[in-house]
Each structure stands twice: as structure tokens, then as C-alpha cells.
Amino acid sequence: MLPSYIVFASTSGRCGLSVHTIDWVRALAEAGHPVTLIVCAKDYFTPYLNDTPVRIIQLPLPENMPFYKTFRFWSKALKPYPAQRAVYPRGVGGSSSLSILAALRFRYPRLYTIEHAMANLPQIAWGKPEPRHTPVRTIRNVVASRLVSRSIAVSECTRQSVIQHYDFPANRIVTRHNWVDVKRFQPALAARTQLRSGIGVEEHDFLIGFVGRLVIEKRVDAILQGFAAFVSTSPRKAHLVLVGDGMLKVLRALATKLGVADKVHFVGMVNDTAPWMSAVDTLILASNSEAFALVGLEAMASGAILLAQPVGGLLEYVEHGKNGYLANLNTPEQFAAWWTTISKLQPEERELLQKNALRTAVIFRPAVKLAAFLEALDAPVAANFLREKEAKS
The missing domain is CATH 3.40.50.2000 (Glycogen Phosphorylase B;)
Structure with a gap:
């Protein structure tokens, strides 16, 4: 059986992040990977994935709480949804709640993040504005980067910004460009x-x-x-x-x-x-x-x-x-x-x-860029399935 994935999606509406997520979640599911999608805000995904075996679970985001309470909340909330790999698409490059990352890594053997935005300074990260090089910020960056198995940036400039501003190890973040469906987007x-x-x-x-x-x-x-x-x-x-x-x-x-x-x-x-x-x-x-x-x-x-x-x-x-x-x-x-x-x-x-x-x-068609993205998620079967699908069509 192919490895199972759980996807932690916090986006609340139609944007590049949600469109991107729908594409690769669908590709994983169509190739035979069991996929559970955790939706933490408005469920934008169901209408676009209801013809797939993707399981969509809606869990409300808790109000602001201290680290240990947030960690405990998500550790408990995620327990009923076992998987071998977790994926966390992040809207702001390199930035997310350390407690959420810790809970995901506590529950799942491998954790991937996807960086969809530039990590520009000044940046509001970890819940409050902080200068880049404070000792607390540096420690948080180091801890967060150690929790992530691999991070995927949607452009090279995004990758460089995450490395620079969040002290992310360069050998564990790769660039995989977005893709465009040229069969859907064409002159009409x-x-x-x-x-x-x-x-x-x-x-x-x-x-x-x-x-x-x-x-x-x-x-x-x-x-x-x-x-x-x-x-x-x-x-x-x-x-x-x-x-x-x-x-x-x-x-x-x-x-x-x-x-x-x-x-x-x-x-x-x-x-x-x-x-x-x-x-x-x-x-x-x-x-x-x-x-x-x-x-x-x-x-x-x-x-x-x-x-x-x-x-x-x-x-x-x-x-x-x-x-x-x-x-x-x-x-x-x-x-x-x-x-x-x-x-x-x-x-x-x-x-x-x-x-x-x-x-x-x-x-930038899916059989090239989406396939490369799936390989970065350690899903070569899904990548090959996508390439074969294009070849047949």
C-alpha cells in the first residue's frame, strides 16, 4: 500500500495557495495514496475534491493560547487521523506556529512544509512582530527547521528568502515551481x-x-x-x-x-x-x-x-x-x-x-512541474502516474 498523507490546510478561500493544494492533493489521491485533508477555516476544498477519495475533516482553529496548550490541542485533535506523512502548506514563507509544527511532527514520522510567499522583513511571525536576530527568534527558527523533514518553495526567490530570514538549512529546502493547466487555460x-x-x-x-x-x-x-x-x-x-x-x-x-x-x-x-x-x-x-x-x-x-x-x-x-x-x-x-x-x-x-x-x-504544465513537486513529496508513483496520464491523452 502506498504511504498515507495528512494535509494541514489553514487557508480560508480561493487563492493561489488553495488552488495549488487542490491540484497536488488530487494527484496523490488519484495515484492511490490515502489522503486526509484537515481544513482549519472555511472549507473551500470539498466542491473541488468531492469526486476523489480524499477525506476532508474540518477542525476549528483554537483561539490564541500559550505554546504548550496549542501543542496539546493539536496533538489530541490529530490523534484520530493516523498517517505516515504530513504536509503543511504555509501562506507566509517560513512562518507558522511552532506549536502546530511540533504537534504535526509528534504525530507523523515525516513533515513537509510548502512555502507559498516571500519571507520579507519586517515580518509578523510566531504571533507577534520580532526583529530577525533576537536570541528567542533564532532559537525558534532552529527548532522549527529541525522539525521539518523537507520544505518546498514555489520559486527560487522564495527559497532564498526563507533561508535568509528564517535560518532554514539550505540542504532541506528545494524549489519546485508552480504549474499551469494549459488544456484549461487557452485562447477561447x-x-x-x-x-x-x-x-x-x-x-x-x-x-x-x-x-x-x-x-x-x-x-x-x-x-x-x-x-x-x-x-x-x-x-x-x-x-x-x-x-x-x-x-x-x-x-x-x-x-x-x-x-x-x-x-x-x-x-x-x-x-x-x-x-x-x-x-x-x-x-x-x-x-x-x-x-x-x-x-x-x-x-x-x-x-x-x-x-x-x-x-x-x-x-x-x-x-x-x-x-x-x-x-x-x-x-x-x-x-x-x-x-x-x-x-x-x-x-x-x-x-x-x-x-x-x-x-x-x-x-510549466502539470506533467513537468507538478510531477517534480510530487517527487519532492517523496511520491514518485504519483509523479509517474501523472506523466503516464498525459502521455495517454
């Missing part, structure tokens, strides 16, 4: 026409898209300000569509204040973002920090021209001017200038960018 003319028509955008209009959480760190307010500057100078009719949820009330008010409310479309959270990737002409990523930015690869696979800041994991797959654009986007004028450049691309220039972007996306 029918979806493009339908979605654009639904928000009053003509085919010859220039549609800018943002897909993700509408939160401060994604700098959606800066995107709106840049869009207002672009609209004021662009000879081509332009629209902006925001796909995701978050600060809707604040952003709607800002769009009104900037005088572009009639050109900004809030579509909210959607279960399938692939059609919207086909609908937009360009996708914008304005964050100052990105561990990988899977949404960028999804856009590239779908035919949307990517414009992003030159940060984090984006530097590991975007080649400026070849398969997308990387630019400093610090002022509204900089946004406007780059959107002007993209909107004026000749058909042959746009087609070349799209072809190169698709070639890049294919390199």
Missing part, C-alpha cells in the same frame, strides 16, 4: 466574445484585466489610478475588469472619484477564471512582492499579454519584451505609458508575444 474565442459583450466591451476595445484578491498588497488602487491616467490620453476606448473579491466598496468609490466608474467592471469572485483570461487583452500585476504569481502564467497560456512588476517569482518565467513585459509601475503615468505601448502593438508583434508566452506556459 466564444468565451471571449460572450464575456466582453456581457460587460459592454466591443472586440476592438482595449480590455485590461486583473484577476486576484482585491486587497491592499495587490495595489488595486494604484491600478485604478493608472487606468484613469491611461483613459485620459488613449485614443482607443478602454475598459478595466476586476475579477475577485475584497475591498469592493472602497474600490468602487475610488473609481467614481477618478471618473472612470462607467469603464471599470467588478465581476466578483468566479469559480473558473479561465474564460476571463481569454476575454482580456492584457493582464496587470502590480504587487511589490510575488512568490510566483501563478495568475501570470495562466494569462500567458490564454493569450493575454502580461504586464507586471519585475519582482519575485515573475523574474523566473517572464522575459521582458519576449513573452510579456516587466516594468516598474510606481506612478499612474507609468501604468498609462505601458498600456499605451501594449494597446498599439501591431498584430504580428502581439502574435509573436503570444506564441512565446504559450511556449513558456507549456514548460
Whole structure:
């Protein structure tokens, strides 16, 4: 029988972390590994895994408690769910509750963590802000790193940040890039026409898209300000569509204040973002920090021209001017200038960018990147199963 896995998932909604988790949990289960998924907040996973044998258990996160009480709580809560290996996807690179790590390692022989975010300083870790090099912090880092059998970072920049800021041993953290389903994310003319028509955008209009959480760190307010500057100078009719949820009330008010409310479309959270990737002409990523930015690869696979800041994991797959654009986007004028450049691309220039972007996306398909990730989880059978599945299709 193949080794069993227990996955400790603390994410509370649709984000890169949860999408990533669903993919590899499904791959483990389809290959025959018994998998139990512990959900510690809102259960986002059941609708996406109900056709698999994955067992999903919802356990509430306890209120803030001292180390020994939290350790005792999780040790007891996890006892009914035996497994040979535990996996803990962490939203903030290198950071998590030491008591949770200790409880997981106490119950399970091997513990893997997955680092989905940059470990930037200053960082709030272990429940309160701390300078990096305090004796207490150093001891905690050392203890935490000893509990983990192997850590997997979704980009090399994330790996380096965890090593640097959390004193993690370099020989026990590996880089395994995210993956994109190029069969799901691909140009789709029918979806493009339908979605654009639904928000009053003509085919010859220039549609800018943002897909993700509408939160401060994604700098959606800066995107709106840049869009207002672009609209004021662009000879081509332009629209902006925001796909995701978050600060809707604040952003709607800002769009009104900037005088572009009639050109900004809030579509909210959607279960399938692939059609919207086909609908937009360009996708914008304005964050100052990105561990990988899977949404960028999804856009590239779908035919949307990517414009992003030159940060984090984006530097590991975007080649400026070849398969997308990387630019400093610090002022509204900089946004406007780059959107002007993209909107004026000749058909042959746009087609070349799209072809190169698709070639890049294919390199990151699941049979390559997800298979390598599964091998890092010591699941070679699941990795080979995935490769054989692609070969047959």
C-alpha cells in the first residue's frame, strides 16, 4: 500500500495557495495514496475534491493560547487521523506556529512544509512582530527547521528568502515551481466574445484585466489610478475588469472619484477564471512582492499579454519584451505609458508575444512541474502516474 498523507490546510478561500493544494492533493489521491485533508477555516476544498477519495475533516482553529496548550490541542485533535506523512502548506514563507509544527511532527514520522510567499522583513511571525536576530527568534527558527523533514518553495526567490530570514538549512529546502493547466487555460474565442459583450466591451476595445484578491498588497488602487491616467490620453476606448473579491466598496468609490466608474467592471469572485483570461487583452500585476504569481502564467497560456512588476517569482518565467513585459509601475503615468505601448502593438508583434508566452506556459504544465513537486513529496508513483496520464491523452 502506498504511504498515507495528512494535509494541514489553514487557508480560508480561493487563492493561489488553495488552488495549488487542490491540484497536488488530487494527484496523490488519484495515484492511490490515502489522503486526509484537515481544513482549519472555511472549507473551500470539498466542491473541488468531492469526486476523489480524499477525506476532508474540518477542525476549528483554537483561539490564541500559550505554546504548550496549542501543542496539546493539536496533538489530541490529530490523534484520530493516523498517517505516515504530513504536509503543511504555509501562506507566509517560513512562518507558522511552532506549536502546530511540533504537534504535526509528534504525530507523523515525516513533515513537509510548502512555502507559498516571500519571507520579507519586517515580518509578523510566531504571533507577534520580532526583529530577525533576537536570541528567542533564532532559537525558534532552529527548532522549527529541525522539525521539518523537507520544505518546498514555489520559486527560487522564495527559497532564498526563507533561508535568509528564517535560518532554514539550505540542504532541506528545494524549489519546485508552480504549474499551469494549459488544456484549461487557452485562447477561447466564444468565451471571449460572450464575456466582453456581457460587460459592454466591443472586440476592438482595449480590455485590461486583473484577476486576484482585491486587497491592499495587490495595489488595486494604484491600478485604478493608472487606468484613469491611461483613459485620459488613449485614443482607443478602454475598459478595466476586476475579477475577485475584497475591498469592493472602497474600490468602487475610488473609481467614481477618478471618473472612470462607467469603464471599470467588478465581476466578483468566479469559480473558473479561465474564460476571463481569454476575454482580456492584457493582464496587470502590480504587487511589490510575488512568490510566483501563478495568475501570470495562466494569462500567458490564454493569450493575454502580461504586464507586471519585475519582482519575485515573475523574474523566473517572464522575459521582458519576449513573452510579456516587466516594468516598474510606481506612478499612474507609468501604468498609462505601458498600456499605451501594449494597446498599439501591431498584430504580428502581439502574435509573436503570444506564441512565446504559450511556449513558456507549456514548460510549466502539470506533467513537468507538478510531477517534480510530487517527487519532492517523496511520491514518485504519483509523479509517474501523472506523466503516464498525459502521455495517454
